Amino acid sequence: MATVSLKNLTKRYGNMEIVHGIDLEIADREFIALVGPSGCGKSTTLRMIAGLEDISGGEIDIGGRKVNDLPPRSRNISMVFQSYALYPHMTVRENLGFSLKIAGATKDEMDRRVAEASAILGLDELLERRPSQLSGGQRQRVAMGRAIVRDPDVFLFDEPLSNLDAKLRTQMRTEIKKLHAKVKSTVIYVTHDQVEAMTLADRIVIMRSGYIEQVGTPDEVFSRPATRFVAGFIGSPPMNLHEATVSDGRLVFSAGDSLPLPGQFKSRTSTGDKVVFGIRPDDFYPTGHGLSSGGETEVHRVELPVSITEPLGNETLVFAEFNGTDWVSRMLNPKPLKAGDRIGMSFDLSRAHLFSAETGKSLRN
């Protein structure tokens, strides 16, 4: 049993409030990713859960027990740090077994559990080496092994893959996912990389400036972003977001170009409203080169000049000029294009998003 619940959790440094009373319920065995740009308070939140930072206000419960005033060692958690934080003077075996030694485990128990963790992570060959003799990926595995050995209620990961190169990061991401399937503990995973969050988490918590913007499954935060910020943060390449004014059933953009107001928003807006129109590159595509699901009901076609293309092999990102700025679109089954070509573009308006320009909140139901 290791649910984690944050109730009105607040962190202040002097007069500066960093985390503004956030609430979050994490279920047992759930994999939660805290994601957001740097300085959004996600690491601070994690460190408060770990007990490495004092709590300025609110409450943290782990497994139904209030832990506000407990030191880290009494919370039965383990943490994987960005910089690995291995003990440089100990061998891999000693690093793995350290927490058991501190807890007073017998030699047999220690050997058994170190062997288990080492088998899960493939560290058998490295047990007698020191951290300085390991590569980045190996160090990261040792850091995870150290966390597993403790058999904690909750795993805390603080940007564990940021120090690895791109290829290794993808590989370790898969390993973390496998690991969670094996050890089945509650995991709280902090990252600034939305791809990591999307691929790993059961639910994603998107934070900005000390507030929670949205909590949801990867699918929810992708297809139903609650705010303009989430819409822009999740997804790569990012959603096209442009300010517009509602005028007689049309969206008029700053330079005068306009689009029909998507049907589902007709009843939620009135003429004169300032809104932000958002459309993902997947839903704005060269005609005939989209994700043709066949179900498009509200496609708006227009001919636009191409300003630049970025070929990725299986697809090409096409930047088309609309309303005086570049809008990114995803072209599947790409055909050669060059700057200046005029091509037919399709807006799948049924999948478009509209946010209030004032509050940034989604105007969807």
Place this chain on the structure above:
Amino acid sequence: MKGFKPSAPFLLLLPAIVVLAAVVVLPLILSLYSSFTPFRLTRPETFYVFVGFRNYLSILSNADFWWAFGRTVLLLTIALNLEMLLGLGLAMLVEKATRGQRILRTLMMFPMMFSPILVGFQFKFMFNDNIGLVNNALQSLGITQDAIPWLIEGHLAFIAIAIAEIWSSTSIFAILILAGLLAMPKEPIEAARVDGCTPWQTFRYVTWPFVMPFAYIAMTIRSLDVARAYDIVKIMTDGGPAGRTELLWTLVGRTAYSDARMGLANAMAYFSILLSIAFTVYFYNKLAAARAQIGAEW
């Protein structure tokens, strides 16, 4: 000299070689040679009498020398251990300071700014049995009614010297250990806290192994310092009372200049240097091992 053509590197190095030979090698050879003679300053002709290992043999059976030797080792042990403990404590306190750390660091180094001779005079005054601050304080506080003969009783005098040494040099340990603490990455400490360590266990298993090489550097420096201790002792007790605080180098100095037995003194000096070398080698090995252990890259 026909056909002798010294190479260019040799010629270029020649001035340095000549200077080094004149100021280092020659005196070294002369002093080593004189340790095999009964050379007395008052009788120059004895410089040319070779007596082989007689001086060294007489040292081996000289009780005064062995007492001085033992006392030096004792002072070294006491002073180094206490300095390390105090320096460690100081460094950890200063490291915790969130404000004014620079000022504290500067203040901490004050004792190092005084000449050991002055430190000697100051402590000689403080430990004076009649007018000294220490007795004055002890009596005013009602701890004792008697004038404690600090510099007159042998053991007390040794303690007084040790205190002066420790006062003047604890900051070397404090500064070096503080450098270690400041250079230390913070994450392993946090990892240890999460791994279940109490503050003491965190220190014992994580902080201390990291700081150890820095402590060994201080140990190496200070072991050389204490092994050649002379000035503070010379001023405070001059080896007295009745030779009870005589250290190796005060004994060497006395033998060489008061007794004018330069040959014997040189033999003692060479013997003493072995002690210094032994300590240096010992601590250096410790340092190398500790560095390898934390995977230090310096």
